Amino acid sequence: MELLHKDESVLLKIKTLSEKPGVYRFFDEAGKILYVGKAKNLKRRVSSYFTKNHDSGKLRVMVSKICDLQTTVVDSEWEALLLENSMIKEFKPRFNAMMKDDKTYPWLAVTKEDFPRIILTRKPDRKNQELFGPYASVHAVHLLLETIFEAFKIRTCKVMDSQGRPCLQYQIKRCPGSCGGYISKEEYQENIRQAVEIIKGKGGAVVKQMKEEMMRFADLWEFEKAQEIKEKIEVVEKFRMKSTVVNPEIERLDIFSITMEEEESYLNFMRIVEGAVIQSYTFEIANKMDTVVDDLLLLGMVEIEEKFGALSKEVIVPFIPDIQSENIHFIVPQRGDKKKLLELSQKNVQTYMMEKKKRQELVNPERHSERTLQALQKALNMEQYPNHIECFDNSNTQGSEPVAAMVCFLNGKPAKQEYRHFNIKTVEGPDDFASMEEVVYRRYKRLLDEQKPLPQLVLIDGGKGQLGAACKAISELGLSKVIMLIGIAKRLEDIYKVGDPVPLYLDKKSEAQKLLQRIRDEVHRFGITHHRKRRSKKSLSSELDTIPGIGKRLSEKLLSHFKSVKRIKEAKEEEIAEIIGQVKAKAVKKALGNRQ
Numbered sequence: 001m002e003l004l005h006k007d008e009s010v011l012l013k014i015k016t017l018s019e020k021p022g023v024y025r026f027f028d029e030a031g032k033i034l035y036v037g038k039a040k041n042l043k044r045r046v047s048s049y050f051t052k053n054h055d056s057g058k059l060r061v062m063v064s065k066i067c068d069l070q071t072t073v074v075d076s077e078w079e080a081l082l083l084e085n086s087m088i089k090e091f092k093p094r095f096n097a098m099m100k101d102d103k104t105y106p107w108l109a110v111t112k113e114d115f116p117r118i119i120l121t122r123k124p125d126r127k128n129q130e131l132f133g134p135y136a137s138v139h140a141v142h143l144l145l146e147t148i149f150e151a152f153k154i155r156t157c158k159v160m161d162s163q164g165r166p167c168l169q170y171q172i173k174r175c176p177g178s179c180g181g182y183i184s185k186e187e188y189q190e191n192i193r194q195a196v197e198i199i200k201g202k203g204g205a206v207v208k209q210m211k212e213e214m215m216r217f218a219d220l221w222e223f224e225k226a227q228e229i230k231e232k233i234e235v236v237e238k239f240r241m242k243s244t245v246v247n248p249e250i251e252r253l254d255i256f257s258i259t260m261e262e263e264e265s266y267l268n269f270m271r272i273v274e275g276a277v278i279q280s281y282t283f284e285i286a287n288k289m290d291t292v293v294d295d296l297l298l299l300g301m302v303e304i305e306e307k308f309g310a311l312s313k314e315v316i317v318p319f320i321p322d323i324q325s326e327n328i329h330f331i332v333p334q335r336g337d338k339k340k341l342l343e344l345s346q347k348n349v350q351t352y353m354m355e356k357k358k359r360q361e362l363v364n365p366e367r368h369s370e371r372t373l374q375a376l377q378k379a380l381n382m383e384q385y386p387n388h389i390e391c392f393d394n395s396n397t398q399g400s401e402p403v404a405a406m407v408c409f410l411n412g413k414p415a416k417q418e419y420r421h422f423n424i425k426t427v428e429g430p431d432d433f434a435s436m437e438e439v440v441y442r443r444y445k446r447l448l449d450e451q452k453p454l455p456q457l458v459l460i461d462g463g464k465g466q467l468g469a470a471c472k473a474i475s476e477l478g479l480s481k482v483i484m485l486i487g488i489a490k491r492l493e494d495i496y497k498v499g500d501p502v503p504l505y506l507d508k509k510s511e512a513q514k515l516l517q518r519i520r521d522e523v524h525r526f527g528i529t530h531h532r533k534r535r536s537k538k539s540l541s542s543e544l545d546t547i548p549g550i551g552k553r554l555s556e557k558l559l560s561h562f563k564s565v566k567r568i569k570e571a572k573e574e575e576i577a578e579i580i581g582q583v584k585a586k587a588v589k590k591a592l593g594n595r596q
Helices: 009-015 040-049 057-065 076-089 136-152 184-199 203-219 223-243 291-306 338-362 365-379 432-449 463-475 513-544 552-562 563-572 572-578 582-596
Strands: 021-025 032-041 066-071 098-100 106-111 119-121 129-132 252-260 264-273 275-287 314-316 329-330 388-397 400-410 420-423 456-463 485-487 495-497
Touching: 009 040, 009 066, 021 040, 021 076, 021 485, 032 040, 032 057, 032 076, 066 388, 076 291, 098 456, 106 136, 106 184, 119 184, 119 572, 136 184, 136 223, 184 203, 184 582, 203 223, 252 338, 252 572, 264 291, 264 338, 275 291, 275 338, 314 338, 388 513, 400 432, 400 456, 400 513, 420 432, 432 456, 432 463, 456 463, 463 485, 463 572, 485 513, 552 563, 552 572, 563 582
Parallel strands: 252 314, 314 329, 388 456, 456 485
Antiparallel strands: 021 032, 021 066, 098 275, 106 119, 106 129, 252 264, 264 275, 388 400, 400 420, 485 495
């Protein structure tokens, strides 16, 4: 195995690397960290950077800048993952994928006081608060707080009255009156403990304990206290019914799902306790190099472990990551409740991603269009930026009334003033290929004659036959090197380029593919509307043409005035006579009257 690099000292270090798990760091000539990575086998992983030519331009640039490397050996892959994550956060290397989070999520905090409060905060203070969260929904947090305050008397005042006078909250039985000494510190702390158990999702254990306490008071004939506990149980049980999404026998597990795009990836985490989602968190990861989705998922897991503590022993994932962990059992469910939970997590990822894109469109719609067109240019390997796109579609019914339509998109948006309809002039019968050749030739012959701008991309709605016909017209006009032609097949929506027998694959969910589909759907709508009008007009005109003495000219004159055959039938003979004369008006009224 030959190592390729300009710096001999770097190559020498690689040859002496350990084959154990660990973390490696690449440095530039100024001693700044370029990249931090983890490896099952340090020597094999680091060597791979220097033994082949890389397809990624970013990767080639990074390797060319490496002037030194360092490694740290650890005992397991999971330890390597944790160390990698901490180093990425500390040094923020230029070529590493980085977490992004443009939202401030709400947390629940239990203050560290003699009589603690439970509050909602967006500025967590780990030093003075016990934290739970973050929560994706403020509504869910308020529902949880309402349940806690209704079931357990917990103070809400920021400062306790130094003179020991209970406030209005005590009078309406929403506070235990801790400032007036109406509740002991021990009893208050027990309320807090039970409330925290519910926040953690362990409402079942709390309900079981309260039922035992209720029965104990009932046995002692202290029915008022037993009734008070019963009311608490009803509040907690009502909340548990609302929050349970799957089988409550599922005690605890974590779910991860991920969607990877070209520039960023989105990851969702959900924690289930007793069948309820107690935490849901979605965030974005900026892709810096050719990072594989497996690595991004593991990076997200470490981030979640930092925020929420140790992961559950059972973790549901869309695929099994390439890592060994003694403490975690990864599962890819195929059916049942766990499969539904994975689908719920994936739905959260898609919703977060779509909402972010919509916000970006509202803030900067031009930037969104530019990014989509750049993605399309890259996907089709175009030399020119496709800010001007046109699309053609033929429309006929069993050979009758053949027409074609063309729509135009400028900078990714419909330019309706440039839309055109074509009546087929030179083709007899239902010949889609010849019709396509005619309209494409007529369109660009006219643009050339009028010296108007030509499109960079032309989309043909149809398969290889229609694409070949359009290509013939473009070639006759000498525009083959000026305009790129592609066809989109109706059934599978495959994209075909001229001369390429294999369809071009575009991600069905990508912005580039969606733009092509939108343009294709628009030309369908525009073409079908025109075709229906022509068919309708012809059928109405034909009904009048069959009346003796009423030819095409007079029938069109009547339709132009009355707009429909129905209105002609309803019109008086004198009104019709004003248009075509008394004799012909009598013939029309007689003929239409017989057809009613």
